Amino acid sequence: MPALDSTTPITPELIVAHGITPEEYQRIKDILGHEPNITELGMFSVMWSEHCSYKNSKPILKLFSKMNAALPHQENLLVKPGQENAGIVDIGDGYAVCFKIESHNHPSAIEPFQGAATGVGGILRDIFTMGARPILLMNSLRFGDLAQPVSQRLFRGVVAGIAHYGNCMGIPTVGGDIYFDGSYEGNPLVNAMALGIIKKDEIVRGAAHGIGNPVYYVGATTGRDGLGGAAFASKELSEQSHEDRPAVQVGDPFMEKLLMEACLELLKTDALVGMQDMGAAGLTCAGCETASRASTGVEIDLARVPRRETGMIPYEILLSESQERMLVIVKKGKEKEVEAIFEKWDLHAVKIGEVTPGNKYRVLDAGKLAAEIPAKALADEGPVYTREEEKPAYLEKAQQLDLRSIYEPKDFNLTLKRLLSHPSIASKAWVWQQYDHMVRTDTVFYPGHDAALIRIKGTQKGIAVATDCNSLYVYLDPFEGGKIAVAEAARNVVCSGAKPIGVTNCLNFGNPMKPEIFWQFHQAVAGMIESCTALETPVTGGNVSFYNESPQGAIYPTPTIGMVGLLDNIEKRVPSAFQNEGDIVFLAGETFNELGGSHYLMLEHGLKQGLPPRLDLKREGSLQQFILAAADTRKLASCHDLSEGGLAVALAECCIKSEEGLGATITDLEGIRKSQKGLRDDALYFGESQSRAIISVKPEHCKDVRNLAQKQGTTLFEIGKVGGDTLILEDRVRLLVWDAANLFDRTIPNVMERK
């Protein structure tokens, strides 16, 4: 783009370069009543980009709000999706949790370390902007085939970037999920989730109320970094994307730590009116959104904005995405008190303007008008498109799978070993040991459990969190895949003993202008809604990331779920791994001849095909109710969800992750075979039928557990016993836990450790 200054004439080429269509340009003229100047054009272009306006996804996202409105316990949803920077759910005793997941895919593809780091920084600001203290981070990552050097480079950079930012902030990164698949080659996914805790009566709104109240700029200086990042995120990655490197921001977690402490300190005073972070679209977005939410005007003077570079024009200052900056609206007359707090933390706090009557976002440059736009038009009244949808042609072929042509492997031991050594299934300790997952001394279940579990000091409560999405399922059947993503994340949280209370999601898809992609998007959302409705978990918000395409094509559709659960008494938590020699092992739930979309089919037969397993939400609900009831009466020694790799992998994980390397002898699978006529052995061992969990139970509790299962309508099969040092499955699997652990633990380090 050529250098722009205030005198730059608006040409059709310039409009196109800003990603604005002729119709949109006409609308801009109608709103303003005249031609925009270059600064105004820039402001519209970022606020009306997909990243900020959700112009292509809004009609679909509304379905989440519609669903929420029909759920019971409405009163617990304190801040709803789209209202603020993050959603908030009541957890009782005067506390609430504030959480959100957001993508930083494009920046991470170009510059993995900074891209991932600033993704963490951005999501944390969304949380403390609401007045909540962030207490945990999670992340959901997708990379190409790990054997490829480019995937290794991105993987290493992203992990180091997340570690760099989260560790320095002193917020534990307690879990997440990672998959490796060729569809992400060249377009990795980096979805960061944060959760904070807040007293219900201390929620801060991002609104500029009170005419005459001063508007402060706080935090880092403004530079040219990240210029137009929101617009960059709203197009496909290409060979030329590296030229967009200046659109990637650079993070300074130390600055953000100071900013967080100062903002949370400010919250304890009565001087604060509203807060909004300057993330995507920077000062443009913060100014117009705070004004729009309060139905007021805001006027600022750019000459007062602290800068790190000389010669910046209004266009650049307004569109800069320099990190670690906040807009803070405070009560008139409290300026001294506010400035003292920021001075204590050695931060810039500069009054750049004030709340004004009317509804305009007025931007001056040393007193001279640089831009004037109705705030609501910019923030909320962007264009909305209903995109065309068409069922993709690939589906028909991809869904075909004739099980008769699939031979059963002779050596199940070998198949199990192969699954345990697949990077998507193998231990991610190499990753999470780079994250400080213990700081704040609240982490009770470390990464590697079905869900991470955090205690809340001063209460009995625990918060369990899981992220999940099997995108191969979504690719093969977007509706069923969307359903499963929600149900499985909920099951993960339930397996730890916690009741799901809310969902945040990060919807990663390809280019929405392609009808096939939009169809995937709509179907996946519809599937998610079906599960959320059945499991009574509201959606609190999240993020949409379109244009995840590289020259090789679109990624698998990946609607990542961040599920939050509440344990009223943390003493009732349930670990994932086996605990005691002699405990009885049960499989809860039913197994079908379902191999479509399974990791077994992919690894053993080289097929990414078939219909993914069917999810019966009634059965899922019963299973979850049963587990929660059993956990509540403390009858479960362990509980682990079945997912990729099925029963055999789940059992191996229960052994490998046990403290003592406990084995298990599983001899009684006949009951399962009898219950399902014609069940193939590979489906029984490695199939991924939904709504199942492995539980272990002390012998004296077995009767109670059976009764609870019967009451909830969950089928329970007693299949064996914990003990020894070997995992034995009938006469088909015999694997020393030590050897299994070695495969499981060493897979990723063998690739990633520096020689």
Next chain:
Amino acid sequence: MKAAVIVFPGSNCDTDCFHALRDVVKVPVEYVWHKSQDLPKVDLVVIPGGFSYGDYLRTGAIARFSPVMESVIKHANDGRAVIGICNGFQILLESGLLPGAMLRNKTLEFICKHTWIRTEENLTIFTGQMEPGETLCVPIAHGEGNYYCDDDTLKSLHDNSQVVFRYSSEEGKLGEEFNPNGSRDHIAGIVNKKKNVLGMMPHPERSSEDILGSSDGRKIFESILTALE
């Protein structure tokens, strides 16, 4: 006994140390902001972990110039107790209260995990509750915990019984495979000659309660409490 936890910009284990002292071992404790010139009247000063000043320049290098450090040095020179954990240890090295320096971990990566450390010396106020050779399960979380000193310093550390903790196996065996960061002679924690200043990379405050997976670290706080009461 009374304790103070120093807070630098970028400290992030300050609240954890505060919690372990106040709520677990039940010691009166207060925060001291780094800009403060004076220390309150306390028996123990805790320099907590974190990223003081973002670890810019070098870990601990800027924090040591904070106004409060003069009082901390005086407190130490008066023979009163100071414990520096992780970044706190790095600050103690930078301020000259302890000998040696930190290098980046041998893996060049940040490492957070439980480690076993062996008590080498129990005749200090920090280790009185342990047997010599007793091992503790205490986590580490650092990018630069690879302790280094020259041969003379190492000899003097051993001659004066200043090496307090070394990384080991659960059974107390020493070896490269049990040393997470490559530190010289497997050193995890040292004291000064007067034995009133302890620096250690592992975090006892993270292993002071059973619910966190280990309560071994609590023994260090209890040793201090017993010695100073």
